[in-house]
Amino acid sequence: MSEVRSDRPVKVIAGAETEYFDEIEGITVLELRDKLREILNITPDHKIVLVNGREVLAGEYRVAGGDEVEFKKPSGEKGV
């Protein structure tokens, strides 16, 4: 991913991590997840994907400039 130059970058969130990317418009959320899997530590447990707050089908939705994409991290399960 290149340094953000767009005035409408895509914001990608996974857990505590937030990154901004440009030059990724038009790819599906599924493809985005594959590209960012290691950068943002996205695991198969991130089943819910939200775009601008609404749940989408990862294989169908194509990212647009200015979108906020969140790979929803499940709640931590340990703690005892």
Added chain:
Amino acid sequence: MSRAVLIGLGGIGSHLAEPLARTLVFTEYPRAPDRLLLIDGDRYEEKNILRQRVLRHGNKAEETAEILSGLFPKLSVEAKPRYVDVENMYLFVREDDVVFLAVDNHATRKIVAEHVATLQNILFISGGNEEYDGNTQVHLREGGRDRTPPLTWQHPEIQSPADKHPGERACGELIAEGSAPQLLAVNFMIAALMLSAFTLWLQEKPLSYGGCYLNLLSGNVRPESLKYWNARETA
């Protein structure tokens, strides 16, 4: 008179208990509960000493109550050496309580979340973690309305838990789960974030987030924005 109810006295709960009790004793906010109820059906084991204060390997709620009563003799502290379940939930969590949930399974989270949804006024703060990261969720109900999202919103792992309630797990399952690595630092940070949300509520500050995610490896803490929740409410 309202109560603070702390469910789960393990890695997160044990680090939350004393500062929570101290906050209840030494703050003068009108909203501050004046009683503390500790609930846990589990017993301390030797391995817990790596992250928690252990007295005699007894019940976690009872040992923690003993410690807190010694530190804060003027605070009413009660212990229930039980796991919460659908049958006793209504006894342990009541209207106007402040509930802190620090358990290790989504099955219990669902039980508590569903009960909370039946109450008119309650502050419900849940915390959990994995080895290097974790999150809190803050559910505030006022006048029968959700001011912040319930635990199950956008969390299917809680809405339809795949794990078992601790009362249903076999000994081997409990042992296997207890061996999963955890870090005291992460437990401690989650407890601090839970106390932070409670502190804001005590001060009657508006809650601007529905919880937080943290990652020890990156050093990041991200609040969960309420912008989409609020937009949903007004749509």
